[in-house]
Amino acid sequence: MATLIAPVPVTRPRPFFDPAIMLVAPAAAMMVMFFVYPFAYGLLLSFQPAQGGVFENYIHFFQTGDLGKTLGNTMRLALPATVINVSFALAIAYVTRLKGPYQRVLSTLLVVPLTLGTVLIAEGMLTYFGPQGWLAQSLRWLHLYEGSIRLTHNYWGVLISLVITGFPFAYLLILSYITGIDPALPRAAATLGADGWNRFRYIYLPLLTPGLVMAFCLSFVQAFSVFPSAILLGSPAGTTRVIAIAAYEAAFEQYDYSLASAVAMVMGMAQLVIVVAALGLRSLFYRGPVAGGKG
Amino acid sequence: MTGIQSVAVQAARKNEFRQLRLDGVSRQFGGANALDKLSLTIERGEFIALLGPSGCGKSTALNCMAGLLPLTDGTIWLDEQRIDPLPPEKRGFGMVFQNYALFPHLSVSRNVGFGLKMRGVAGAEIDRRVAAALDTVQLQGHATKLPGQLSGGQQQRVAIARAIVIEPPLILMDEPLSNLDAKLRIEMRSEIRRIHRAQGCSTVYVTHDQDEAMAMADRVVVMKLGVVQQIGTPQEVFSRPAKLDIARFMGYRNVLPVKVAQADGSRVLVDGPGGVRLGGVAMQALDAGPAVAAIRPDEIVIGEGANAFAGTVESAEYGGREWLLQVRTAFDDLLYVRSPRNAGVGAAIMLSVPADRVLVYPAQEEAA
Amino acid sequence: MTGIQSVAVQAARKNEFRQLRLDGVSRQFGGANALDKLSLTIERGEFIALLGPSGCGKSTALNCMAGLLPLTDGTIWLDEQRIDPLPPEKRGFGMVFQNYALFPHLSVSRNVGFGLKMRGVAGAEIDRRVAAALDTVQLQGHATKLPGQLSGGQQQRVAIARAIVIEPPLILMDEPLSNLDAKLRIEMRSEIRRIHRAQGCSTVYVTHDQDEAMAMADRVVVMKLGVVQQIGTPQEVFSRPAKLDIARFMGYRNVLPVKVAQADGSRVLVDGPGGVRLGGVAMQALDAGPAVAAIRPDEIVIGEGANAFAGTVESAEYGGREWLLQVRTAFDDLLYVRSPRNAGVGAAIMLSVPADRVLVYPAQEEAA
Amino acid sequence: EPVTLNVVDVAGNLALTQDAIEAFRAKNPNLVSRITFTKAPAPELPGKIRAMQAAGRTEIDLVLTGTDALAAGIALNLWEPLLPAQAAKFPGLMANYLTSAAKMQDLANGQGIMVTYMPAGPLLEYNPDKVKTPPKTPAELLSWCKANPNKLIYARPANSGPGRTFLMGLPYLLGDKDPKDPMAGWDKTWAYLKELNSCIEYYPTGTGAVMKELGEGSRDMTVTVTGWDINPRALGVVPKQFRVATFNGFTWINDAHYMVMPKGLPAARQAVVLELMAFLLKPEQQALTYDAGYFYPGPAVKNVPLSSAPQKSQDVIKEFGRAEYADWIAKQPHAQPLEDKAMVAAFKKWDQEIGSGKAK
Amino acid sequence: MSATILDAGVLRDRAWRALVWGVIAFFLVNVGLLIVAVATNSVATRWLGTWLPLAYTLDWYVSAWKEFQLDHVLVVTVVVVFSVVFLSLLIGVPAAYTLARKEFRGKRLLMLLFLLPLMVPPITYGIPLATVMYQLHLAGTLPGVIIANMIPALPFVILVMTPFVEQIDTNIESAARVFGANTRQMFIYTLIPLLAPGVLAAGLLVLVRTVAMFELTFLVAGPDTQTLVVALYYAVFAAGVRAGQSVDAMAMIYMAITVLWLLIALRFVNPTQLVSRVKEHPVKG
Numbered sequence A: 001m002a003t004l005i006a007p008v009p010v011t012r013p014r015p016f017f018d019p020a021i022m023l024v025a026p027a028a029a030m031m032v033m034f035f036v037y038p039f040a041y042g043l044l045l046s047f048q049p050a051q052g053g054v055f056e057n058y059i060h061f062f063q064t065g066d067l068g069k070t071l072g073n074t075m076r077l078a079l080p081a082t083v084i085n086v087s088f089a090l091a092i093a094y095v096t097r098l099k100g101p102y103q104r105v106l107s108t109l110l111v112v113p114l115t116l117g118t119v120l121i122a123e124g125m126l127t128y129f130g131p132q133g134w135l136a137q138s139l140r141w142l143h144l145y146e147g148s149i150r151l152t153h154n155y156w157g158v159l160i161s162l163v164i165t166g167f168p169f170a171y172l173l174i175l176s177y178i179t180g181i182d183p184a185l186p187r188a189a190a191t192l193g194a195d196g197w198n199r200f201r202y203i204y205l206p207l208l209t210p211g212l213v214m215a216f217c218l219s220f221v222q223a224f225s226v227f228p229s230a231i232l233l234g235s236p237a238g239t240t241r242v243i244a245i246a247a248y249e250a251a252f253e254q255y256d257y258s259l260a261s262a263v264a265m266v267m268g269m270a271q272l273v274i275v276v277a278a279l280g281l282r283s284l285f286y287r288g289p290v291a292g293g294k295g
Numbered sequence B, C: 001m002t003g004i005q006s007v008a009v010q011a012a013r014k015n016e017f018r019q020l021r022l023d024g025v026s027r028q029f030g031g032a033n034a035l036d037k038l039s040l041t042i043e044r045g046e047f048i049a050l051l052g053p054s055g056c057g058k059s060t061a062l063n064c065m066a067g068l069l070p071l072t073d074g075t076i077w078l079d080e081q082r083i084d085p086l087p088p089e090k091r092g093f094g095m096v097f098q099n100y101a102l103f104p105h106l107s108v109s110r111n112v113g114f115g116l117k118m119r120g121v122a123g124a125e126i127d128r129r130v131a132a133a134l135d136t137v138q139l140q141g142h143a144t145k146l147p148g149q150l151s152g153g154q155q156q157r158v159a160i161a162r163a164i165v166i167e168p169p170l171i172l173m174d175e176p177l178s179n180l181d182a183k184l185r186i187e188m189r190s191e192i193r194r195i196h197r198a199q200g201c202s203t204v205y206v207t208h209d210q211d212e213a214m215a216m217a218d219r220v221v222v223m224k225l226g227v228v229q230q231i232g233t234p235q236e237v238f239s240r241p242a243k244l245d246i247a248r249f250m251g252y253r254n255v256l257p258v259k260v261a262q263a264d265g266s267r268v269l270v271d272g273p274g275g276v277r278l279g280g281v282a283m284q285a286l287d288a289g290p291a292v293a294a295i296r297p298d299e300i301v302i303g304e305g306a307n308a309f310a311g312t313v314e315s316a317e318y319g320g321r322e323w324l325l326q327v328r329t330a331f332d333d334l335l336y337v338r339s340p341r342n343a344g345v346g347a348a349i350m351l352s353v354p355a356d357r358v359l360v361y362p363a364q365e366e367a368a
Numbered sequence D: 001e002p003v004t005l006n007v008v009d010v011a012g013n014l015a016l017t018q019d020a021i022e023a024f025r026a027k028n029p030n031l032v033s034r035i036t037f038t039k040a041p042a043p044e045l046p047g048k049i050r051a052m053q054a055a056g057r058t059e060i061d062l063v064l065t066g067t068d069a070l071a072a073g074i075a076l077n078l079w080e081p082l083l084p085a086q087a088a089k090f091p092g093l094m095a096n097y098l099t100s101a102a103k104m105q106d107l108a109n110g111q112g113i114m115v116t117y118m119p120a121g122p123l124l125e126y127n128p129d130k131v132k133t134p135p136k137t138p139a140e141l142l143s144w145c146k147a148n149p150n151k152l153i154y155a156r157p158a159n160s161g162p163g164r165t166f167l168m169g170l171p172y173l174l175g176d177k178d179p180k181d182p183m184a185g186w187d188k189t190w191a192y193l194k195e196l197n198s199c200i201e202y203y204p205t206g207t208g209a210v211m212k213e214l215g216e217g218s219r220d221m222t223v224t225v226t227g228w229d230i231n232p233r234a235l236g237v238v239p240k241q242f243r244v245a246t247f248n249g250f251t252w253i254n255d256a257h258y259m260v261m262p263k264g265l266p267a268a269r270q271a272v273v274l275e276l277m278a279f280l281l282k283p284e285q286q287a288l289t290y291d292a293g294y295f296y297p298g299p300a301v302k303n304v305p306l307s308s309a310p311q312k313s314q315d316v317i318k319e320f321g322r323a324e325y326a327d328w329i330a331k332q333p334h335a336q337p338l339e340d341k342a343m344v345a346a347f348k349k350w351d352q353e354i355g356s357g358k359a360k
Numbered sequence E: 001m002s003a004t005i006l007d008a009g010v011l012r013d014r015a016w017r018a019l020v021w022g023v024i025a026f027f028l029v030n031v032g033l034l035i036v037a038v039a040t041n042s043v044a045t046r047w048l049g050t051w052l053p054l055a056y057t058l059d060w061y062v063s064a065w066k067e068f069q070l071d072h073v074l075v076v077t078v079v080v081v082f083s084v085v086f087l088s089l090l091i092g093v094p095a096a097y098t099l100a101r102k103e104f105r106g107k108r109l110l111m112l113l114f115l116l117p118l119m120v121p122p123i124t125y126g127i128p129l130a131t132v133m134y135q136l137h138l139a140g141t142l143p144g145v146i147i148a149n150m151i152p153a154l155p156f157v158i159l160v161m162t163p164f165v166e167q168i169d170t171n172i173e174s175a176a177r178v179f180g181a182n183t184r185q186m187f188i189y190t191l192i193p194l195l196a197p198g199v200l201a202a203g204l205l206v207l208v209r210t211v212a213m214f215e216l217t218f219l220v221a222g223p224d225t226q227t228l229v230v231a232l233y234y235a236v237f238a239a240g241v242r243a244g245q246s247v248d249a250m251a252m253i254y255m256a257i258t259v260l261w262l263l264i265a266l267r268f269v270n271p272t273q274l275v276s277r278v279k280e281h282p283v284k285g
């Protein structure tokens, strides 16, 4: 090795080579090898419509009423779902952050819905919220409500399923982010007169922002690509005709892969806009260690 | 808003309390007593120093007063109001944490202004008071830095500024000057004393530095293993330590095995090996027989006099303004002597010590 | 693995280096110089203390040596090998961090054993050495605790144990005793010196405590605002500070405006207000005209003598083993005097000071 | 040298033919060493085959598919042409098919061989306790529905066989201009569906959900096909006593499963696959396709009476099957389903004009 | 303290906590019943609008097991999922570390490269990816399925882990380095233990997502390398008659394998970080 090293210029110091940068190499290599080419292929494909000019697919997307509408439909589902998930997860993670006898059991219980899978949730909701489901039966039995419960095959069905899967997702992330904050800091704030709310507002929240933003982005991306539950629980011809359905139909019913790629690209772009905005917001906040001094 | 809490808060906020009373305050960690039945009354305007070896429970005591650690036993009273169930933010005390606990995401000035903001002080007023506090701790130029960009001592000063700026009725300081240089430390000491006096607040001050405790405190609380050993004025504690432990801790580095020859009230005569006989003061009840005498290195002077004995200088170390000599005498261990002049290694010298500076304690304490 | 790195490491690991040379080492933070062209050669076995006011760049210097901060300029050499491009783990130094930086997830003994484990030392050997190190820092009973369960001083001692246990060729300590009580500090001091001598390693020791620097160091490096002010033995730095700043920093609290009356080599005569004339030593080249004289409070003795002047005691504060008096004299500011006895507030006294303890510096320095 | 065959089923056909395929392997150990079975949803399969063919490595030997993936593969040019190229392997193929089924083979465009057949629907299934006289015409259905709002249910055609069969059957019943052209020729059908829309609460996205609500008693009537009538009752999802009715003069919209072979297979494997295909058309194997009424009746070729089916199969069909079917199949005319492009267009139009109206 | 009148702040605090606990209870009860409903249906013979089914049977499980050769499918699923989780953590955590800590040229581009796979649906790149995999003779093999699944999993790990790394005090890393830990040792002995909750979270989420990843798995899997989700989707979406109970049985099996992993993982790693667990003192009632 010695012979390979160029003589070190004594006059100009150079920062020692940081091999840590190489740690990102395997991940980057993997993406370049297996993602970039297929993605570029898909991107190019989206500019090769079955007929018409280069942008025909995109023009088609935005000019065809029910295609263009899918974007709005998806946003109407994904944004509220994400906001609900992240804010509830934040509140509940905050309340359950303290070490206690049941903390572990409780956090486990709250995480379990993550494992259900869309199919189980769909089946469960169809059964449980169904016209003869336990919910309807109990309400009838208690004489609370006799009509039919319409929580499936519409907007609410999809939203609920997005919450059931998305909440534990956000909760698990936020709980672990929250507990990374040095408990000495809120205590210091308490001695300075900050009550529970102010401690949350001025200490936890800002320190949590990077994690929250990330949880928001990932939750959003997940909700935005909602697909099976939009079909199983929604009304895929109406309000829950999400963009993934449009892409799916283009690809797997019309076998127009070019249009499907274009729809998928629009989908990616829409998410990118939101995610980049969120990440940009994150850079405005403090990012760094969350300990407050010695020890 | 009524109830004892609000009364207590109002009293505290308005500096109107007369005394803070700790009554048998205890705190255990997994069975071990970190603080054992601390009872202490702090009058308004008093400056109390907590002194004791590392790990003796000083920070624990402070945390209990601040409300950061639930007590395992005992009560805390602010005048007639019991405050130990109150959360920290309801007590309105100020605190300098041993590990600073600065808010890493807030700039220095926002760290300092935090308490004022919580109290709803107006923006301009906050700015003014923060600037003044930063002035006090000599950090004017660093207001916009984040804590992570400060040196250790600078961080510590931010922590001080953050606590004093809210002008709390009781201020708790946990080794607030430990990371400052001597010059700054002296300046900060007088600033802290000045603020203490100006605001008429009470201060509980943890330090590991006796000089600091001596110079600043009205009363010193000496602790060991969670238990209070002695409470008294600085002079009392320093020149009349109640126990041998305290004596050792207070810098009585020469502990000599002796025999009590004659005891007359508190005045005693003790015999050392080699026919050395010293006059001394009994600090605890003494039986005839083995005892120990504690003498501070700087109480021993080189030269003839009453209470004198001979020795040879074994080593000499320069300590800034004086020399630290190790002298071989008739006693087993080397004797430490602090002297303004160097006697030269190997020199045979006479040492003498005033009788009232020879503190005699029962020998069994030595074993414990 | 060959090449400069491995040679350096091997040399370092085997304690075989002869000297560590810092050559114009600089470090900036966003344009501000935290460390400016530090050049220093540390011989094997030498004990160097870095001394300076808070925020002067001591920790920065240490971090640069350890390889934790890339230099913005300058080089570091271990004998003939340039090591500044080496990452910290290749340097093999030991370090006590100012903020401890203990591993929060590891027990005390695993914290201490970390460096040994990284060096591939066998388990039994690690246990043995860790136990010994914990003994040294008096933490035997705390081996299984996590750092979060320790008091501040205990954490600091873990940090010390962790650094010394690996017996590194160069050990960097950043205020390692700041959170310890006086008794323990003295004990730790001698332990550190003992280990330093026994292992024949070099030590760079940051402290804010002159006593510590005096007592422990072979050479003291005094810094200010990132710039080295003076390098010398403790005595040199203490009794002959090269600049007024250093004098102030070293506890010369009385700085008196005077006029140079007569200069003869380094010996000068200066005039103060009210006809006071003092003999003194010129520490820098002096012109006739305004100058300042620096005198340590404890160099002034109460009583007649050469170089004497009159004053009235304004205040007296008990400081443990002596009194700190503030005396009004012909000079503008109050004069600080350290005296073994109390002269009584209001008493008119005579003060005298040896001529070689009156250090005279050019006046323009005062303004800067 | 025996080969391993990879069979992919995207139509649920293996339930009917897996035993027969296993039998083929048992009989021809010199041709086949092993057969793997994969089941997958239909829409994604063409993509997978495309990927394989683009890489020049076709690893699927036989696809069992319904009309959907068959048509997609034809459009994407994925399938190996079988007829007339390999006609020799299938002597008298067309003559052999059931008369009502034979036309379904045309849909394969020579690229697939029909293996099972179901006349399908449209049929009406109802709860006899609630519906005393089932509707006989679309108009009666409409008025019944209006009289019993929310009691009729059918699934979104894109996700449901019965749903799409109903959709395709309506033009014949209503006498629309061109039953094969949903965009231009279905005026009456679309108008009728819009009418019907007013008394339907919502459209589930799967026949399973429909049958569940019907079975539970939340709904009283739905549209169905032969298989979906028999099998769910056999499975216990729908009560056994539920009945089916037909519209007067309705036309069967047939359904069928096909065997296709992706392009790009080596000749040796192709030969084996062709053998297998021929084998599956033999009456003994066809008899197995009666199964549990899942694709009733099942066999695509002539002369496979129920009595030749396994006993278990016969029992199920005796209990849950319906004698009337034979009669209806024989008497009513048969039509082929829409071709793929038209079907997608019809789904889309249904979604836009009928389904989206239910958005709440 | 018993005789005190609570002030507004305390009341608001109480109300807030009660609300949050109410939401938790509501959520858990409903989700719990929902699961029980599916579980009940999966062992029901007939369940037609009554409180409970007529009778119970395990036939649905047995037949699903047989029909889809689930023993083999489950083995493949476990192997694939475990490998994907392990490998994407192995590669992703160090990458997240670098992205969180270091500034270097091209970092933004790299971030985009890691963001895209999460945002564009596999429809876009799935088929060309499968083509590449077939060309490389990877498709149809376990490694192929694993690699395909890592394409969305790896970026996911990286994004989840970045804020966790940022939370960790750099001093601790410095200390590890000074005491001789090379990068690998620093990860093993300090970062990973401190990141454990993050690694757990990322691992579990990747696990769940991989178990559910249909498209990519389907496109590159061969007959012997299908995972459970392919069978499940077939059961749900394929043409033909299928009893709801049999779908429910499949869904229960699907849930069981993820829940099992979840419980195992939570058995060993606590989602709350150690530092706070040590420092947070128990709050006395």
Ligand SMILES: Nc1ncnc2c1ncn2[C@@H]1O[C@H](COP(=O)(O)OP(=O)(O)OP(=O)(O)O)[C@@H](O)[C@H]1O
Binding pocket: B148, B149, B150, B151, B152, B153, B154, B179, C029, C030, C033, C034, C052, C053, C054, C055, C056, C057, C058, C059, C060, C061, C098, C208
């Ligand atoms: N990351 C940083 N960004 C900006 N300024 C910094 C940063 N780190 C240190 N500084 C500044 O550099 C100067 C030197 O800091 P350093 O920590 O070396 O001081 P120090 O001598 O160790 O002081 P102390 O005795 O208080 O620990 C300080 O003024 C500090 O504010």
Ligand SMILES: Nc1ncnc2c1ncn2[C@@H]1O[C@H](COP(=O)(O)OP(=O)(O)OP(=O)(O)O)[C@@H](O)[C@H]1O
Binding pocket: B029, B030, B033, B034, B052, B053, B054, B055, B056, B057, B058, B059, B060, B061, B098, B208, C148, C149, C150, C151, C152, C153, C154, C179, E278
């Ligand atoms: N969370 C804890 N779990 C277990 N033991 C603890 C915990 N916190 C503190 N202790 C123990 O309690 C004792 C008292 O700790 P405390 O922090 O009060 O000491 P201290 O007097 O402040 O010491 P120092 O001067 O070193 O800061 C110590 O021995 C410490 O190890």
Ligand SMILES: [Mg+2]
Binding pocket: B058, B059, B060, B098, B174, C151, C152, C153
């Ligand atoms: Mg402490």
Ligand SMILES: [Mg+2]
Binding pocket: B151, B152, B153, C058, C059, C060, C098, C174
């Ligand atoms: Mg420092």
